[in-house]
Amino acid sequence: MDILNILTEGTAAAVRNLYGEEVAADKITLTPTRREFEGDYTVVTFPFTKIAKKKPDAIAEELGQYLLQNVEEVAAFNVIKGFLNLSISAEFWKNFLAETADDKQYGQLPANGQKVLVEYCSPNTNKPLHLGHIRNILLGWSVSKIYEAVGYEVVKVQIVNDRGIAICKSMLAWQKYGEGETPASTGIKPDHFVGKWYVAFEQKFKQEYADWQQSEAGQKLLAEKKNEKQPEDAFWKKYKNTYFNEHSTLGNEARDMLLKWEAKDEAVRNLWMLMNSWVYAGFEKTFEALGVSFDKLYYESDTYILGKDIIEQGQKDGIFFQKDDGSVWIDLTDKKLDEKLVLRSDGTSVYMTQDLGTAQVRNADFAPDKMIYVVGNEQDYHFKVLFEILKELKEPYADGLHHLSYGMVNLPDGKMKSREGTVVDADDLIAEVVQEAHTQGMERGEFQELTPEAQNDIAEFVGKAALKFFILRVKAEKSMVFDPKESVDMQGQTGPYVQNAYVRIQSVLRKNAGDLTAQAADYTEMSAVETSLIQQIYGYPATLQTAADNYDPAFIADYCYNLAKSYHRFYTDHSILKAESEAAKAFRLQLSKATANVLEKGMLLLGIGMPERM
RNA sequence: GGCUCUGUAGCUCAACUGGAUAGAGCACCGCACUACGGAUGCGGAGGUUUCAGGUUCGAAUCCUGACAGGGUCACCA
Structure with a gap:
């Protein structure tokens, strides 16, 4: 017990x-x-x-x-x-250690027969992934691993926002100005290639808007609508959406393309499929680099029509009500959530409608006991409403829903803004940390002696460890500051620090051939550092459970760091291979093995692999 | 403005969900081991936990109010 x-x-x-x-x-x-x-x-x-x-x-x-x-x-x-x-008693700890040291299953709870569905990533297909996606992806992946470890069967899904005005902008710009360029012809990573045309659209539009502002029509509007104390540029900023929808030629063309898409126009659909296929190929590379995968992808182009039948049924049951203009709403004012639209006056769906439908489809597909949505905290309100509606609808799965809400990622000098070009690109960032790990590795003797292939492998391990650990050690709910300089640090409270503890252990184990387990029981002089290490190992399952209960990998990251820290301390305080007695040596080898085992297990839950050397 | 989240060392983060003298890392200063891997260890300095009240044996943690910051309040997703 x-x-x-x-x-x-x-x-x-x-x-x-x-x-x-x-x-x-x-x-x-x-x-x-x-x-x-x-x-x-x-x-x-x-x-x-x-x-x-x-x-x-x-x-x-x-x-x-x-x-x-x-x-x-x-x-x-x-x-x-x-x-x-x-x-x-020391006996208690020693017995525990003896049982655990070679137990590769330590920390893996038996299957509990329950299934959890985790949705994460969910990108738009008009541009490449950025730092915000990385936090989302790492959280989603890690929580999936944590739930597997506590006994759940996990289904990892993604909903791809593959339709809408944004992708039409990329499509239109490429069609108009692309001159037949392709990712292959330019050598640009395909998702970046599509993103390039999205940016191109925005630039062309901006130019068009600026020209229009100086035109007769623009000046006339300015004179009519601008109020006294409002500066001119503030007015134009606010008017931008209206301009896009009512006056812009490019805006017109993009909207026209969206309408054709909805009408299943063959040429537009082909263009759409082509550009999306590029984006997916690019995303796949990024997922691979991050070491993540999905079991099933849902596409918004399939799901955006879903949910209408639910609304219809709910309307009959008196859960929703219709306003005079035909739009359908739910009244959640008694839950302090206000009234919320679920169907437009023209009968088309909104985001909420889709999410209602998607939840139902997922339930039909997998019948999960829990569904976890990994989505940023700017959507807290949306998910409160969504879950509340599903409860009112008395959906059988309504009690197993959880929004894993995480905070924004900010840069040292403020927010990431796509307009100001301060968005940190995911691929660039990954390449940068791997490169930095390589550079730092080359400063070490052991690293230099390896083959270039081995060096590259290790740089991948170490660089990605630095990046992932840096992000996952912060509690999900909190917004975090991402300092690119600190993220490539490999000393102190970092992923490579933890890896280093593991590597030291492997090095010791390599030098010791024989199995001395039997003699470990004779060791009687356990030091405080040694006892503390065993206790920490003992605490692993509890930490795992806390992480699962809180949907937060930060508990695991913190745990791994502290365990590695204790091991480093132990390592400098005690001789292992030249221990004062055979019993001490046996005991310390056992302790080292157990530590390595738990470190490897824990870090794997964060998506971080352990190299044998570094 | 309504709702909501956050505020801890110069900076980045912890604090086992109400327990002892609030802990780590980075940066700074000073040490250690001719090394089973130094991507290490030890020490120093650094705090009125934004502020003011309250709850109790005990509050960074709970309550109230202020202040500061983020998010959100679309027939967008």
Whole structure:
């Protein structure tokens, strides 16, 4: 049984026997003992003062005595200011280590028969992926891995926003100005190629708009509509959308293309398929570089019509209501969520309609027990409403929905803005960290001696570790500052630091051929650093569970860093291969193996692989 | 403005979900091991946890209010 349970139950029994009252397990606070005090776990005795009618110190003393006598694993205790510090017997830790060291399944919970569907990434197809997508992708992938580790079957899906005005802009610009260029003819990565034409459209449009502002029609409008104290450029900025929709030639052409697309015009559809195929080929490369994959892709071009039947049924059931202009709404004001449109007056769908339909399709496809949507926090409101509607509709899966909301990624000098060209491109970033890892590797003797192929492999491992760890160590809910300079750091609280602990262990293990496991039991002089390492390894399953419960890989990243840190400390404090006794050597090899095993497992949950050398 | 999230060392982040003297990394200063891999270890300096009240044995954590910042309030997605 878990030591925390043993101690909790022991404490409950102690209170029952000493003071004659039952205490619920969740009323007993049990925490790891702070490093500056003697002991492994600490019981906080303040909550018992009312029951016992004694001072905390006296209670702690009595509980300590009881636990020492009645709980086998408790080897000693001390009391400081009402805190009862318990020391667990060395035998307990050694037994645990012996069982764990070679257990490759440690930390993998048995299948629980439940299925979870994780949606992540969900890009638009008009331009390449950027830093924001990277955070999304890493979170989605990692949460998938974490759920697999706690026993779920996981289905990873993506909804591709492959239609709409944005892709039409890329299509139109390429058609008008592309002169037959292709990714192949230019050598540009295909998704970047499509993005290039999206940017081209925006530039042409901007020029057109600027020209129009100076034209007679523009000046006339300005004179009519601009209010007194508004500066001219502010007016034009605000008017931009209206201009696009009502006056712009390019805007007209793009909208015309969208209409043709909707009418299934063959030429437009062919162009659309061609450009999207380029984008997908490009995305695939980026996914590959990040080491992620999907089990099923949903396309918005298939799903955008979905959901209407749900609205219809819901209208009959009185969940939705129709306004005079024919639009359909849901009233969620009692939930403090306002009224929300679910069908336009012309009967077409909106985003919400699609999401209702998509949820239903996914349920039909996979019948998951949970669905996790990895989407940025700018859509918090949308998902609150979506989940609420599904509840009102009494969908059977409505209780298993979760929005993994994550914060924006900002740069040191502020937000990423596509208009100002400050967006950090995903491919560039990955290439940069790998290059930096290579450069730093070349400063080391061991690295220089490897073949170029091996060097490249290691640079991939190390560079990507730096990038992924840098992003995943921040709690998902918080917005984060991404400093490109810091992201390629490989010292301190970083992915490569953790890898280095693993590599050191592999190096030691390579030099030790024999199996000495049997002798480890004879080691009796466990140091504080050694005990602490075992305890941390012991805490891995609990951390894993916390990460799953909170939908947050940051717990795993933090754990791996701390474990690596403890190992580095242990490594400099103790000799392993030249240990003072055979028993010590055997024990430390065992401890090293167990550490490496857990580090590898944990980092894999973050999508970070471990090299043998670096 | 309504709703919502956030505010911790110069900077980037923690704090086991209410527990002991708020911890790490970076940057800065000073050390260590002729090394089982130095992408390491140890030490120093750095804090009124934005502010003001409250709740209680105990608050960075919960409540109220202010201040500052982000997000969102489309018949866009």
